[in-house]
Structures are given as structure tokens and as C-alpha cells.
Amino acid sequence: MQVKELFSTLTSCHKEVLKKLQNLGKIANVIAKRGGKDLPEQKKNLEEFFHFAETSLFLHTRDEEQGLFPILGPKLCTHACGAGSMTPVEVMMQNHKDVHGAIFAIKTLLKLTEKEKDFSQPISKEITRLMNFITATMRDHIWKEDNVLYQLAEESLSEDEKEAVLRKMNSFRKESNIVCTH
Ligand SMILES: [Fe+2]
Ligand SMILES: [Fe+2]
Secondary structure, three states: OOHHHHHHHHHHHHHHHHHHHHHHHHHHHHHHHHOOOOHHHHHHHHHHHHHHHHOHHHHHHHHHHHHHHHHHHHHHOOOOOOOOOOOHHHHHHHHHHHHHHHHHHHHHHHHHOOOOOOOOHHHHHHHHHHHHHHHHHHHHHHHHHHHHHHHHHHHHOOHHHHHHHHHHHHHHHHHOOOOOOO
């Protein structure tokens, strides 16, 4: 990967995430309408999303949290740092935590109900709420990164800093067998 591909690599991963979110939205609608009916089929679809979240999405999050954000963060906190408010990078990191927390909560609910043939109404309602939360949070998050954060990064990072981010991203790919599916 080269410096000129840095932001296009990150945004193309977003496109892949948006496709997966579309599927997640469809699964949430089915569960909301049919409760626990077709449960094995819905669980299979959810497993595919979890697999993506634990591989490509995990790698993308690491690119940002350990590659881009440590260099970009200090450049964006001219007036927010130390005043008690969250910086743009901190808001993005909080979104990552919230989304991965919601995925963990859904997996826990599925585990608790793995012997059940159907979801009870409160369980299907909670799973649907968590899925819709993930979809809404990630869509908003991706829009902000694509249209604000990455553009600020492109303008404010020097070529050497972009090289440093890239070196990290390349090393993550070398040390892990997880690859982005885009
Ligand atoms: Fe992000
Ligand atoms: Fe991102």
C-alpha cells in the first residue's frame, strides 16, 4: 500500500461496512416483524455479520485507533483539549466502543437463548434495538469520518506523518492473517 492509497483504503473499507449494515438492517426488520420465527436462518445471517465485525471491521478500527488517530488527535484539539469536552477523535473512539459493545451484547443474548426455538418478545425487541443502534451509529460515524475527519487528516498531516500511518497499517497486515474483504 502506498501513501496515495491511504485514505482510499480507509474509505473503501467504509463502503464494505455500509453494505454489511444494509444486511443488518434487513435482518433487524425480519426479527422485529416475525419475532423468533425463522430463528436458525436469522442467526446464520447474524453470524456472517459477526464474522465481518471480528475480521475486516476489527482491522479497520485498529488502522484508525493505532495508526491514524494517535497522530491526528493532537492536531484537532486546539480548543477542546483539557476543557472537559470530547475531541473529534475521542468521539469516534467512543462510537467504536459503543458498536463493539452492542455486538457483544447481541452475541451474549444469542448465547443465552441458543437452546430456544423462538426468541421471547423482550429478547427479540432488545436484539432489534441493538441492531438498529449499530446501524444508525455506524452510518453517522462513517459519514463524519469520510466527510470531515479524513479530509482534515489529508490537509493537516505531513507526508512523513502519512508515511508513519501507512507503515503501521502495513505492519498490522503483516502480523495478522485478517484482511479487509474489500
Ligand atoms: Fe472509525
Ligand atoms: Fe472508519
